[in-house]
Amino acid sequence: MSNIPTVGLEIQGLTKTFNTERLEVVALEKVDLRIEKGQFVSIVGASGCGKTTLLRIIAGLEGDFRGNIDLEGRPVKGPSAEKGVVFQEHRLLPWLTIEENVGFGLVYRPAAERKTVVERYLRLVGLTQFAKAYPNQLSGGMAQRAAIARSLVNKPKILLLDEPLGALDAMTRMYMQNELEKIWLEEQTTMVMVTHDVEEAIYLSDVVVLMSCRPGRVKKTIPINLPRPRRRDHPDFVGIKQELLEEFQLQAKDYFTYEI
Amino acid sequence: MQTEDAREAQEVKSHRRKNVATGADSTTTQSAGTTSNRKEEHSMSAEQVSVAKPAILQVVRAAENKVETRPSSTLKRWVGERVLSGWHTRLLGVVLPFLLLTAWQVSSSLHWVKPIFLPSPWSVIQTFREMLVEEGLLTDFRVSAVIVIEGFLIGAVFGLAAGVAAGLSKTVERLLGPLLNSIRQVPPLAWLPLIVLWVGIGPLAKGVMIGKAVFFPVFLNTLQGIRGVSKDYVEVARIFEYNQRLLLRKVVIPAALPSIFVGLRYGAGLAWAVVIMAEMLGGKLGLGYLLVRSQELLLTQQLFVIIVIIGGVGFSVDVVLRRMEGNLLRWKKGFEG
Numbered sequence: 160m161s162n163i164p165t166v167g168l169e170i171q172g173l174t175k176t177f178n179t180e181r182l183e184v185v186a187l188e189k190v191d192l193r194i195e196k197g198q199f200v201s202i203v204g205a206s207g208c209g210k211t212t213l214l215r216i217i218a219g220l221e222g223d224f225r226g227n228i229d230l231e232g233r234p235v236k237g238p239s240a241e242k243g244v245v246f247q248e249h250r251l252l253p254w255l256t257i258e259e260n261v262g263f264g265l266v267y268r269p270a271a272e273r274k275t276v277v278e279r280y281l282r283l284v285g286l287t288q289f290a291k292a293y294p295n296q297l298s299g300g301m302a303q304r305a306a307i308a309r310s311l312v313n314k315p316k317i318l319l320l321d322e323p324l325g326a327l328d329a330m331t332r333m334y335m336q337n338e339l340e341k342i343w344l345e346e347q348t349t350m351v352m353v354t355h356d357v358e359e360a361i362y363l364s365d366v367v368v369l370m371s372c373r374p375g376r377v378k379k380t381i382p383i384n385l386p387r388p389r390r391r392d393h394p395d396f397v398g399i400k401q402e403l404l405e406e407f408q409l410q411a412k413d414y415f416t417y418e419i
Numbered sequence: 420m421q422t423e424d425a426r427e428a429q430e431v432k433s434h435r436r437k438n439v440a441t442g443a444d445s446t447t448t449q450s451a452g453t454t455s456n457r458k459e460e461h462s463m464s465a466e467q468v469s470v471a472k473p474a475i476l477q478v479v480r481a482a483e484n485k486v487e488t489r490p491s492s493t494l495k496r497w498v499g500e501r502v503l504s505g506w507h508t509r510l511l512g513v514v515l516p517f518l519l520l521t522a523w524q525v526s527s528s529l530h531w532v533k534p535i536f537l538p539s540p541w542s543v544i545q546t547f548r549e550m551l552v553e554e555g556l557l558t559d560f561r562v563s564a565v566i567v568i569e570g571f572l573i574g575a576v577f578g579l580a581a582g583v584a585a586g587l588s589k590t591v592e593r594l595l596g597p598l599l600n601s602i603r604q605v606p607p608l609a610w611l612p613l614i615v616l617w618v619g620i621g622p623l624a625k626g627v628m629i630g631k632a633v634f635f636p637v638f639l640n641t642l643q644g645i646r647g648v649s650k651d652y653v654e655v656a657r658i659f660e661y662n663q664r665l666l667l668r669k670v671v672i673p674a675a676l677p678s679i680f681v682g683l684r685y686g687a688g689l690a691w692a693v694v695i696m697a698e699m700l701g702g703k704l705g706l707g708y709l710l711v712r713s714q715e716l717l718l719t720q721q722l723f724v725i726i727v728i729i730g731g732v733g734f735s736v737d738v739v740l741r742r743m744e745g746n747l748l749r750w751k752k753g754f755e756g
Contacts, residue, residue, distance in 0.1 A: 218658065220654055220657070220658075237657075238654075238657045238658045238660070239658075239660055240658065240659055240660055242658070243658075244658050246651070248651065250651050250652065250655050252652060252655075252669075252670065252673070252674075253750045253751070254673040254674070254676075254748075254750045254751075255750075263655070263659060266659070266661070266665060266669070293749070293750045294750075295750065313659070
């Protein structure tokens with residue numbers, strides 16, 4: 160993206176353990192990760208690998224961890240508007256209209272400013288004509304687009320996406336991947352997306368981070384240097400996909416054996 | 420092969436058409452249906468200009484923009500939406516009262532029952548007019564109504580405040596819990612002797628009783644409503660750095676509102692019932708007192724008048740509250756039968 164790489168997010172030695180009554184689960188162990196400003200980074204890995212935990216820690220929603228997380232040089236302390244989050248479920252408030260939902264993060268701003276900002280982002284995600292609708296009147300894809308708009312209104316330094324397209328059907332998903340790329344190119348926000356869809360990760364990302372399971376660690380960081388817009392049937396694309404899936408296969412051996 | 424292609428094209432087209440239809444109707448999706456069909460005609464051309472995009476994306480977009488409309492049940496479709504909609508459906512509720520009234524009229528005009536037990540509907544209406552004009556029925560009504568409104572407001576305000584406080588803080592909930600729970604076990608009427616001893620038999624005693632009766636359903640439903648607020652929404656508010664007050668106003672209260680309304684409606688019903696009971700037990704004014712008096716004097720017509728008034732008022736209050744609820748909770752769509 161940017162010509163001079165500047166550090167966006169830097170994670171060093173991040174370890175997180177969950178203590179339940181009987182056992183201690185190490186969710187993340189010594190995770191190191193460096194994301195340049197403006198990059199699109201995907202985190203892939205089998206379910207239960209701590210991907211979501213990692214994202215929630217970056218978002219500030221999960222505390223009590225060891226290690227350092229710096230966002231553009233400043234340590235992360237709790238949730239804040241400079242870290243946008245898109246969850247797997249859209250989490251739009253059902254009692255607010257779409258425009259009120261999109262403006263949810265702008266309560267501290269004057270009404271006139273709120274109005275113009277909301278209009279701009281509704282246009283960005285193509286929901287202008289649905290401004291007055293309620294979330295239960297929208298399809299899953301539209302609701303997720305509204306959720307993305309809501310997370311962008313504060314111009315966050317980083318946008319964290321937790322399997323944002325996971326609940327959508329295959330066709331809608333492909334369409335939304337293009338939308339997401341378009342939004343990223345237009346907004347130039349640093350984006351970190353958790354997904355378990357390898358193809359989606361390669362299609363969208365500058366860097367794919369592969370995580371290993373139990374404990375969650377960064378296994379491999381794979382830069383994707385394909386020109387955009389990418390073609391899913393391009394030999395290089397297919398090659399990278401093959402390589403990543405093989406890594407998954409290696410993991411798959413102990414994928415179904417749980418130790419409790 | 421060719422026919423299949425053609426069919427596919429047709430499908431894409433109809434898909435797109437649906438898209439346009441729902442899209443144009445976005446702001447008034449609730450009244451989807453006939454209006455969207457008409458709008459479809461002129462918005463079609465606009466959509467057809469932009470065929471430059473790959474067809475597949477068009478289909479996806481169509482699927483994307485599909486707005487869910489209310490599913491109509493098979494029954495409604497068979498009987499025909501028109502027959503069972505609007506005022507027709509509402510009239511259905513009048514059928515049973517009308518039959519009852521007819522049976523009443525018939526039995527009294529054929530002298531099946533002595534008028535002292537069951538006076539004719541007409542004589543009841545006559546009595547109502549007499550009571551209204553000559554006996555100051557309105558005064559008694561006003562006395563009851565004022566006590567109910569005062570008692571309800573006091574109970575609702577305290578119930579809401581305590582419910583919100585306990586809902587927001589576990590400490591407050593633990594502090595209030597045992598005391599309130601034991602007070603709740605004693606029915607409103609059981610408090611009457613003590614309340615009369617303390618503050619006499621006047622309107623204050625009745626107000627206190629009603630307030631107490633209204634307090635609990637409002638308190639409990641508010642508390643339960645707040646406890647039921649999804650953590651997911653609270654997280655969204657945390658991300659946008661909402662303070663406690665904003666969180667309460669923008670997230671917690673709206674989310675708990677359906678439950679709060681259940682409490683308020685139930686409380687309103689209780690308030691009206693309690694004031695009648697309290698008036699029956701003491702005092703010289705109010706609808707409850709009139710009930711006791713007409714029974715003692717064997718004025719059965721008056722008994723009927725008052726019973727109808729009590730029922731009618733309770734019904735109207737519930738209708739008004741339900742309207743309010745419907746307006747405030749427009750976003751909530753449940754099973755509609």
